[in-house]
Amino acid sequence: MSDRDQAKTDRIAALRPAYQAALADGTDRFLAPRRTTCPWCSSGRLTPRLHTTDLLQHKPGRFALDRCADCGHLFQNPQLTEEGLGFYYRDFYDGLGEQRMSGTFGGRTAMYRSRAEALLPHDPTPKTWLDVGTGHGHFCEAARTVLPGTAFDGLDFTEGVELAARAGRVDHAYRGAFPDLAPELTARYDVVSMFHYLEHSTDPDRELRAAHAAVRPGGHLVIEVPDPESRYARLLGRWWLPWLQPQHLHFMPVANLRRRLTELGFTVVAEQHAEPHDPVDLLAAVWLALDHTAPREDAPWLPERPGGVRRGVRTALLLAGVPALITATLLDRFAIRPLSHRLGLSNAYRLVARRG
Template structure:
């Protein structure tokens, strides 16, 4: 399981072009190889993947909860129904009931790795402009940090780009998957640590001048524990850079379950900026920068349209889906749906870019960024 950001925009769904026929055949073989194991695992249903429903907010303890959203897995289409509750006192949004460890392993499998690795690896590898902007947000407060730990680093793509901004900085990465180790071997990271930050923090105490968490906290079962661990590995005066989806974005209400950053069932906790600022203060940090326009990723309308088309089209073959694999007719119909929807996707993309110019002022920003100093 990896804890990193979701794709900026879902990959296209039409049938593969002739040049991609070899990859399509390889994927078909991989799907067929995984199908027996998935079907055996799902024979007993999905109930064991969920904890008991909790009656209080995991952020503030209030019992004044309301259902914010009911949805399904709109990207992989794995079976299960998911509920997000919102605290009426602090506005924290959280998955309830939450996935168990077994459930997290099941729903993450073949998303960032396995069947999904090549597709998402390509997405993350092309986001250099966003990575550069993240790194530059630190520059006014730390001109030349010696050491930087990127938590939830995936395959280390951010660190590779951030080195252009800070060429003398040693970038380490940490992830639950083997991606951090692979990134070290490829030279993207000086050191790649595999594991969780709270578990590894005692051995890394006081080592880093900067710790970054990009679209990481929302995946965590205990965000406050992660923040406390970050405090531990930072030197006094060190900086913690956080970027997360903004559950108070107007797009979140306008688009409902089709808003991509809900990303169910992976996102377990979504914190309003005010909540995170207060908690950082309680843990011994002072927030020195808050940004809403800069971290906004202009894909909300495009992604929502893509998800709607994907829901209407016949499914791609996947080992967890019931029934027989799709034949030529179903594959052709899927391609036809996306071909017919291409003008809508183009228009949505244009509207996204127009709205991005004022996303911070209008409350449409789908993410926010905080930079906090360890006192």
């Protein structure tokens, strides 16, 4: 075993007692009471949409999504409590998962530039930009190449935003909940962005009101979220990556979000589907299925480290799946991506809205 692998094994072993203590009484306490009404429109006409498990970290627990038959809003029901959010986020973006996620997000420069370029037709020279849910600040770093005269600040509730400030990716870091920080940010920003952030929030309407407060009159709000109306959502079922349970709590059809923005005093000036599509759906589905089938790799929420035989079986199964992963990648990038919007397969949408 290499020194790096040994260090990871030792780190997992050190974390195991705390995780086992947290799981001693099961996972039911991580879930709030089940809702009987839609959190978006208050309708009581709810239907089950999806039942799944944590397919990325494989932490214990089962999760359900319901769909409102009146407005089409999808939401996790029952929803994670604050304690549950802390448990399932732990070691995903930070801790054990920090290096992996930083590498994943850091290699997406072209996508980040595309997000910044979406604003250019509406404001080519914003002075101040707040990126909410900035993570490690990689978007802000890439966006500076598109808007060199813009000061980029970042906001997040994880320590990633502080790492971003130390690395110079953001000019100023705010750590905490956006609605709680919004009063001190009133009318401060030409642009506020929420890229794949709103679906993580416990109360999307409160987040949108916070954005309205932070954007100056005449400024812009840029939102990008998974598209629950994508055909992939039904074709791939639980293997559709944007479900991302249990982290994603709300899925808003684009018509719903447009109406809510209008009610808050915004005017939607652009709606994009092809541009924010991330061509990874088939690749991710194959990987999630392979990873689910193979024996688990070591993690502190497992009672003990998997033995050598299980680790060998896992390696063999994943190697056997390499041809399928390559095929899925080629289909995603070259066959489907050019036609994704026309086929209704875009997995995300982006709105640009101007505050009146």
